[in-house]
Amino acid sequence: MSGRPLRSFAVLGFATTHTALAAEQLLKDLGVPVTPIPAPTSIGGALCGIALRLDPGDVERAETLLERAELPVAARGEIEDV
Amino acid sequence: MPASSSPRPVAYLDHGATSWPKPEQVVHAVTRALTELGGNPGRGAYAMALAASRAIFESRRTCAELLGVPDSRDLIFQPSCTAGCNLMLKGTLKPGDRVVVGSMEHNAVARPLEHLARTGVEVVVVQGDRTGLVDPDDVEREVRAAPTRAVVCQHASNLTGTIQLIGDLADIAHEHGALMLVDGAQGAGHVDVDIRVLGIDAYATSGHKGMLGPQGVGLLYLSPDLDVQTQVQGGTGGGGSESPDMPIERPDRYEAGTANTPGILGLGAGAAFLITEGARQHRREAELARQLIEGISTIPGFRVLGPPAGAPRVPIVSAVHDRVDADRIAFALDRTYGIAARAGLHCAPWAHRTIGTVDCGAIRLGIGWGNTGEHIDLALRALRDIVSS
Missing domain, CATH: 3.40.640.10 (Type I PLP-dependent aspartate aminotransferase-like (Major domain))
Structure with a gap:
């Protein structure tokens, strides 16, 4: 491990890989940095695909953009990571 | 003549079954x-x-x-x-x-x-x-x-x-x-x-x-x-x-x-x-189909099925001959001329019944990407030879 301090991240989960990838592309295109990660079981939704990790400060804007694009968020949560 | 050791046809005319070659x-x-x-x-x-x-x-x-x-x-x-x-x-x-x-x-x-x-x-x-x-x-x-x-x-x-x-x-x-x-x-x-x-x-x-x-x-x-x-x-x-x-x-x-x-x-x-080449490809296929239909129509004994030459169609051309069975034509096209085409009922008995060919089947030539006017000319020469021999 790097020894760097842990940071809090928001995580958004999606019902399908397609929606997750569409969300990733949309958010990146609109300047919201996101990183695909294995969907954490801790966020619920029984997800076994990918989720998007983002800065907690970007969540509200991201959710607004996703709702407008009809890309529904299936689960929400937080994780700590480096 | 086809290469004896390779299954690659000289002219592939079975696009109705599957396309070949691929881009x-x-x-x-x-x-x-x-x-x-x-x-x-x-x-x-x-x-x-x-x-x-x-x-x-x-x-x-x-x-x-x-x-x-x-x-x-x-x-x-x-x-x-x-x-x-x-x-x-x-x-x-x-x-x-x-x-x-x-x-x-x-x-x-x-x-x-x-x-x-x-x-x-x-x-x-x-x-x-x-x-x-x-x-x-x-x-x-x-x-x-x-x-x-x-x-x-x-x-x-x-x-x-x-x-x-x-x-x-x-x-x-x-x-x-x-x-x-x-x-x-x-x-x-x-x-x-x-x-x-x-x-x-x-x-x-x-x-x-x-x-x-x-x-x-x-x-x-x-x-x-x-x-x-x-x-x-x-x-x-x-x-x-x-x-x-x-x-x-x-x-x-x-x-x-x-x-x-x-x-x-x-x-x-x-x-x-197809997004970039489709329109051009469609025009080309239509022209080759017209060339094939018109050519087959001049060979004695053949009857082309479906819409007449020039009418809208996808580039599939099927025909029956009044004396030579479709399966024999397909076999000769392949073995003698290296032309891939399909005979039979084409998994479409309803359709054959509709147009009155369920008892004899048809020879089908399907045109698609990669076909040229030379392929059509070759097929027409072969069809003429086969039914006249």
Whole structure:
């Protein structure tokens, strides 16, 4: 491990890989940095695909953009990571 | 003369069965899937699996762009057009339903409907004419006769090349509260398909014919409001894994099991190729078909099936000879001239019955990408030689 301090991240989960990838592309295109990660079981939704990790400060804007694009968020949560 | 040791034909004229050769982009995409994108798409977030997922995502979007599908989530990858037809029919029709279908259908539709008829679905067949065209007025008459769940029709005939008037049929179906379900195996890739304009409820198509992808992949468009019962259940890699039921979200709802990444990427590459080259390709195919029809028509004893030269059709040209059987013609074309063509009933006994060739079959020459005027000239010389010898 790097020894760097842990940071809090928001995580958004999606019902399908397609929606997750569409969300990733949309958010990146609109300047919201996101990183695909294995969907954490801790966020619920029984997800076994990918989720998007983002800065907690970007969540509200991201959710607004996703709702407008009809890309529904299936689960929400937080994780700590480096 | 054909090379004795290679199965590669001198002229490939069986595009109605499958396209060959493939554009270089398709070969590259399939190779890339096998060499660089080997992870299981949708089943992991490590780099290679994610790259495979992204590539499938992009392929779906490219296919949606080509076919005019507004939301690519409504475009489902299937193992074949036949699988798509089965899902579209068995997922929407239940015992007691009534369905009106044209008589030119391939077994991909005919057999599922025969199966459904044994479960209590009423199947009403509307006879096409001798050119293979199913008259919308005849369909309307049947749809008016009793409450009808769906009108089913091919986009184009794999026997005669006849292009059905599916837009008109969709209007008739919707006017009477019925669904419009289309088998587009011979349509997409050979003619423009714009789902938004056609207004149909479901459109199944092959990935490896006019769409120029590899074998083992097909597409099924389902309109957003159409409730189709799943026919295959299993893992999807997405959300709701603990649920005993398939997810309601598309495309996962209809895509249980590991995706055919090489096939899907190849199909996406074929669709991308058609987006830029399709219009030119369609014109070329139409011209070659006209050349072939006119040429065959001058050979004594041959009768070309389907619409006359110059009339709209997909580039499939079938013919019968009054003295030489179709199977003998196909054999001689292959063995003596290196020309790949198909004889028989083409998995379409309904269609052969419609146009009166079910007892003799036909020789079918299917034109597509890669064919040239030289191929047509060679085929015409060969046909003339075969029936005159």
